[in-house]
Amino acid sequence: MLRHRRLGYTSLAAIAVASLAAAGCSSGSGSSSSSSSSPAPASSAPASSAPAASPTSTNGGLGAQSVTNYLQYVGGKAGPANTSLPPVYIGFVNQQGGPTTVGPLATAGAQMAVNYANAELGGVDGHPIKLVTCFIASAEEEGTVCAQKFLANKSVDVIEMGGVAIGVQSFYSTLAGAKPVIDGVAATPIDSVQHNVVILFGDVTHILPPFGTYARDVLHAKTAALVYPSDNAGIAEGAAAVKQGLLAAGIKVTAVGYPESQTDLTSVLEAAGAPTADVVIPYTDSAGCVNLAKSLVTLGITNPKKILSAPLCLNGQVIAGFGDFPHWTYAIASSLYGDPTDPGMPAYEAVAAKYSTPADAPDPWNIVDFGQTLTTIKVMNEVGYANLSPSAILAKAKAFTGPQALGAPSLSCGKYASAPGVCNDRIQFFTYMGGVTKGKPEWVKAAGWLQPPTG
Secondary structure (H helix, E strand, O other): OOOOOOOOOOOHHHHHHOOOOOOOOOEOOOOOEOOOOOOOOOOEOOOOOOOOOOOOOOOOOOHHHOEOOHHHHHOOOOEOOOOOOOOEEEEEEEEOOOOOOOOOOHHHHHHHHHHHHHHHEOOEOOEOEEEEEEEEOOOOHHHHHHHHHHHHOOOEEEEEEOOOOOOHHHHHHHHOOOOOEEEEEEOOHHHHOOOOEEEEEEEHHHHOOHHHHHHHHOOOOOEEEEEEEOOEHHHHHHHHHHHHHHHHOOOEEEEEEEOOOOOOOHHHHHHOOOOOOOEEEEOOOHHHHHHHHHHHHHOOOOOOOOEEEOHHHOOHHHHHHHOOOOOOEEEEOOOOOOOOOOOOHHHHHHHHHHHOOOOOOOOHHHHHHHHHHHHHHHHHHHHOHHHOOHHHHHHHHHOOOOOOOOOOOOOOOOOOOOOOOEOOOOEEEEEEEEOHHHOOOEEEEEEEEEOOOOO
């Protein structure tokens, strides 16, 4: 169907002063159980598949396949978009403005990509891009409102999803598959079962089980202590996925949930067997990271290789409360800001220096949604302005096999029959050794891109 015609790279120390919202969402239940150079940000390597890196890989990002030239990646034309041409509209929904957020800087990352593309990559097929936002603050019915907004706007052919855990069910129910949704990291399993969704960096159900692969193959662990706030639904679902991966890897797990309001977590860690476990997994949001970090120090559990966490702890709120990032090992489904082994990081840092704020640039959500939006633009360029339609964009997006800018080396959308929206199930691991508050963070690559354990 033819388209209807329509009318700075800065020191990481700067984020210490930021007060970022905590990740996660309310309600839930829990229980205890056992069982480089600096290339111009304008050619990418050929978009081909690559095998997962081995646990001993020392290269971050995508190695030789890293996207270092965003102009080539999106297939654009150097220079600004032609403002005399009709705009191209991209819908964007995020959970923000309420008491809790999942990806507080997801919108900032998407807008950063749009601003950059309009200024330097020729927009989409020469047309300027406009981001049409809709935010879910705290109520399920707000998802319905956002879906209705995008359905009513006939100029929106594609919608991007930020970090959303509330209103997801009503959003997809109302949208009823009418328009494609391109997601970065999906916070709920609801996203992954939708046939009109493309999740470029993976969902919690599929990118957290590799914790088990890492614990088994790199740490050779036999026992694990997992602690998490059981009344935070988004975090509790992630903790369940982590536990599933550990059990699949043959590791005995003691998982203990606790009320999110609890600040002294020493007893919780002891109940999970953290002092004697081979690997300790504090899985929580930003506020919880501070409390768990302090309690781990109290117990004398300080080996950074033994403590494994998600990247939710890598923001200014944690530095403000703890004085530093906790010296732990972090799993991440995207590139890591400041990773010296990632050939693709200088390109991002150069763009962030011009189009982002110091506090935004290092945040994982900013990175994910920047890369996600570049891929949306890439897809739209490949379809061509005259042929843009929801069906054409969805087909092209599902056919994308990577490498994903700032993401995994290869994608396989539809790999999981029960989760057709999921395109990635790999994460990489880094150990933080300190230095962020001095502007010289030291990261040690702990493992390359690992997938869920297969036995």
